[in-house]
Amino acid sequence: MGLHGELPSLRAYLRLGGKDSNDTTTWYDVKFYPYTPPGVDPVFAVTGGCNTIICRCVLQKESCIEVLRVYKDEDTDAALNSVEWSQAENGDPLVCVSGNNPQIKILNVKTGELVTTLTGHGDAVNDLAISPVTPKILASASNDNTVKVWSLDPIHRNQPTAVNCFGEGHKETVLALGFHRTGQYLLSGGMDTKVNLWVIPKLPDQNTGTDKPTLIHYPHFSSTEIHTDFVDCVRFYGDLILSRASKENKILLWAIDNFNSENPPPPYSSVPMPPSRISKGTTPIWLPSAQTTGTRSAWGGRFQRLLQFEEPYSTYFYIRFGLFHEPGKHPILVAGNEKSRLFFWDLQRLEEAGAIEDSAFKRPERKAKKDNVASITSGISNLPLGLPSRMREGSAVSNASSAAQSSSSMPVSTTASVATGTGSNTTSAPSKSKTAKEKDDRTTGIGDSFHSIIAHKTVMVPKITFTVRQLSWSRGGEWCVAVGDHGMIAIFTRWEEGIPEPTGGVS
Template identity: 35%
Template sequence: MAPPPGASEWDLPRLRASFIFQDDSKNLNSEDQQAQGEQNTLLTNPQHLTCILTRCIFPEFFDVKFYPYNPPGSPPIFAAASKKHAVVCRLSQTKEREANPCEIIQVIRDDDEDASNCACCWSKDPRTHRPWLCVAGSDAKIKVYDVKDGTLVTVLVGHGGGINDLVTSPADPSIIASASDDTTVRIWSLAAAHTQQPCVCLLGGEGHAWDLLSVAFHNTGRYVLSSGHDQVINMWALPELPKEHVDVPITLHYPHFSTSEVHSGLVDCVAFYGDLILSRACHEDVIVLWRIEGFSSDDPVLSPADAPTTYDTSKQTRSAYTPTLTPERPTHFTRLIQFHTPECGVQFFMRFRMYHAPGKHSILAFANSKSRTFFWDMERFKAYNHFMAALKKSQQLDKKAAPPPIKPAWLPIKRNKKPAMPNNIQREADKDSMVSASPDPEHVGASSSLSKYNAATIAEWAEMYDTSNPLGVVRAHKTLNIDGAFVGRQAGWSADGEWCVVVGNNNRALIYQRNMPPKRVETSTPGV
């Protein structure tokens, strides 16, 4: 779908629709059924509201992933996973779907009594290329479904505890990774050669001491991040995975980088951003961007024998990339930016997602526990620094030598508050302002100088765009609120970066879209 005329890469998403999946009473247990009866009462008795919300009887979406293998220009498709079902939806720009662009195309039910799913990822049949959806949860099984007909293709078994996250290798759609309560990451192959032994690599040993919550692939497919309840973030350099059948999976006992110093709470989301790392911990109200010193994916991949194996409880960080600290490289890792994510409360299992593609603006999305979704545009940090440097330079030099720069349209202006005036004088002043009003200089290409901006404006810019203090926090570039109590669990981006879907409690999905004029927000409850 081509962006509309006038679309800008600087645009951040707007809310297009709020999608509420119809309650699935078929899969409720006896306790849930009792609560379901209370929910029906709620429709006529608002006094039950607090009780119902506290018991969380509504099914909840925990994960969302866009199908990454569609041809460019195709309508994007995403899957949202909850306890007993995965919903597959298509986003469409047709006139028929102008109010609500979301269309359900498949519902996959998991009727296993012990199933309680919380993670999903995409793959495809290596032979026919039909889309496959992998789902997993507390029963420690990964179930692979053919999305077109909703049938179960295979079940991957091997973990000794529940599975909390699934990801697909960007380099190979047949390779997926799972993070489990058994403290290990397993690398699985869906290729026909590995049917008898689909687990081709096991990341365990001295890596983690407690349940894992998050796993992520590097774009090259050769590095894996893992994190969880033990506050530890590990990076593993994968060896070449076998192409043919193997009886026993490759086992890595030690990660090539390990630290518990980035966060002080359980780490429920970790991801690569190029060679940099993004991570979030419960109770901290920040997402941290940081780098491993000495690591570059352009260098040869280290072997398992290169991983640091000496266990020293006094060392909270071990790294194969800076085995010896020097004056030129005095730390194993460096904090870069802390993104402010307020009002998350005691909730955990709340995950961000960065959109990152060559030639596109990278945008970070995260939803908190108070019905707010935050967005940051990484290109704005660079543009802000260039603008401020040019602004200061124009103040110091003759305007002919350094003409004042044009203010970017996304930098807000805070107007000085005027003292209160009697009503009759205020009305006359309002008339004068309407007559003399002119478009903001940012929209007509006028130049700027530092002296024309008040202190409140400069301070607000710094809160949103100044990254000079790695221990400070950067406010969101855009914050969107929705009605109702909503706890965000995961965000997903379409391949072109136009659509962002955020899922969470109450069986709700928020559909955000970039590069579109304001639309009427539609809240719908599609049937199964």
């Protein structure tokens, strides 16, 4: 397995308000600053309520974080839920924050000043995503059923909206976003159970900075057949996709048929129109768009479901997973639940085990990708999986009030508790009654795509019960931070002797 396969251990858990704090703020989002070179003490931002807090990770005996700056929104009723990092022209770090107010605020971390405010959404903003290609491009998802892409370039300050994605995209609140590493593709998920893929033009284009931003009416891919409830987290894993929905207690890994980011996207004219009517005998019956289901893809075909990861007790929505995926290191998936537990999967370990155990997953020889993405993400169009396109597993009616639910047990307040002993870290394993083959299938084997793979490692934050809302990795992979209800922050570390050198070839 090697050093790169080492999974994190709980170092500390804390409430920023201190052990006597009565603050019940839910931290909904955490993001590490992505522009710090690996090895430098990483900085992260957390947001929730009316607060956004900037912290630095430090390896000290009695402390693991240093609070650098605290922003308090002037609106005391603010309910912030999303944070992203950007960078000013002079290199100053910027944080973008959003929540129940339709506005998105951009703050300068170095000076503490409000840089600008983005206005254009008609309702609350639920997620933000910065382009991995440039810190000048920001995407947002809203209760107004739209996805917007903004230019943060100061020359576009008067007209920052660059792209509007709406129309035949989402019919209900949009909850989640995820950029492809190329910046050309953007995933969105929402309360209509849809996962959409939008093709984003190269920005700035001729409309950027004008009062007529580029309009995208149709996503290149759209499906209501992957999930049965609110889709609240979507991420690209190379050209594959990871996503989850409330009430399903699992994370899915899947692929869009024929999608290959190395090829130019199909033209918009190839996007199938959504179904609008059905026939009963010779009489057409027209249906509202919200009642039609299915999968539409400009690449032809549908999608292939590949793996399913077990995430028990994660029925609420706004419980989001984290993904560490850097060249030369094992890609690690991490998720939390409503019972103070975190689950870690080494995706490279899964791929290597599957390549050995299941001949259906073996790939032909191919050259390494220039960007060193994990080999499971490359050559997907040539992968002879033989899996049929999957239909919906059923239907579920979601109750929006579940957003307000939280863990039933109130926490024991603590300033910072250093995690020691064996009680907080446990490696998941199936029951002893299972055969060795069944155990291996549950932890490392790749087989039935409807058979959940349990975590390689499970960690429980002791003495407290809280819902884990979001997780984030430092760029070097040595730190992982989880945040959630009751003001809780949990700090995980690995490689305390230093970040190991990247391995050569494909990670």
